[in-house]
Amino acid sequence: MPSSLLIDRIDAVRPQTQCTKCGYDGCRPYARAIALDDQDINRCPPGGQDGIRTLAALLQRPELPLNTDCGEHLPHRVAVIDEAHCIGCTLCIQACPVDAIVGANKLMHTVLADRCTGCELCVAPCPVDCIEMVADSSAWTPGRANAARIHHQQRQQRLARQHPEASSLAARTLANKAPVALAATSDPAARQQAIDRALARARERRRQQQ
Numbered sequence: 001m002p003s004s005l006l007i008d009r010i011d012a013v014r015p016q017t018q019c020t021k022c023g024y025d026g027c028r029p030y031a032r033a034i035a036l037d038d039q040d041i042n043r044c045p046p047g048g049q050d051g052i053r054t055l056a057a058l059l060q061r062p063e064l065p066l067n068t069d070c071g072e073h074l075p076h077r078v079a080v081i082d083e084a085h086c087i088g089c090t091l092c093i094q095a096c097p098v099d100a101i102v103g104a105n106k107l108m109h110t111v112l113a114d115r116c117t118g119c120e121l122c123v124a125p126c127p128v129d130c131i132e133m134v135a136d137s138s139a140w141t142p143g144r145a146n147a148a149r150i151h152h153q154q155r156q157q158r159l160a161r162q163h164p165e166a167s168s169l170a171a172r173t174l175a176n177k178a179p180v181a182l183a184a185t186s187d188p189a190a191r192q193q194a195i196d197r198a199l200a201r202a203r204e205r206r207r208q209q210q
Helices: 003-012 027-037 048-059 091-095 142-162 169-175 188-209
Strands: 077-081 131-135
């Protein structure tokens, strides 16, 4: 089987959460590593044991237990922003691999639940810890996975056009902006000052509420 076709078939059975827990920068890079580099098939927590079993059958490899160093398999969850404490820093928008967060610099952000893949990549960057992962009331279906793949591809294509020089993971992370966040200042010092001021306002709001 041609390697490109094999990568397509592996990618087709990935959950498309783009969570990077496998150690790769998305589902397709992991699929490529499995096809070309003989990478282990048990590094996808969102796919769980069912996903490993599917890959084992597809590739005629032994089924392995999930590598828990990559994480635990959990029911699907989505991100929710506590909008009262959001400071509009755009860091979650930059982190989202499928453009599921909308908002603007210094304005409240919100998550589009039907687009969120539950990857959790927005949680850690939030400087005021106002993002929570909650149970998703609807199932993560193949249709949603395919839509997530398309959203991720569109975002990657957009970033490649806007930042053709961004080749390293660090550069891609800095360039990882949805269009609505592009109005944010490009001056690092001014950006940090804005975040510091917003943090101070958020702390004061919390102090007054206590």
